[in-house]
Amino acid sequence: MMKKTVQHSIDLTKIDGDGAFPCPKCAVVISPEDETEEVYKIVDTKVSNNQLVELTIICSNCKTKMKLTGFQHTIES
Ligand SMILES: [Zn+2]
Secondary structure, eight states: OOOOOOOEEEEGGGOOTTSOEEOTTTOOEEOTTOOSSSSEEEEEEEEETTEEEEEEEEETTTOOEEEEEOGGGTSOO
């Protein structure tokens, strides 16, 4: 068995607008604001000092796992 590794890393600080980005594999648009779980599912969250620092999600379309970082810059308001 291969170790579970996350191949794709998305830095939300590098994404303009509402934070939506295309899936690195199938290009379906993933929006962190979308909580319906139709496009992606959250599989892991990492919280530090009550702030979300890392989110591991899996694309519902192509099952690609990716890691989202950079939340600390989006919680300012
Ligand atoms: Zn995908």
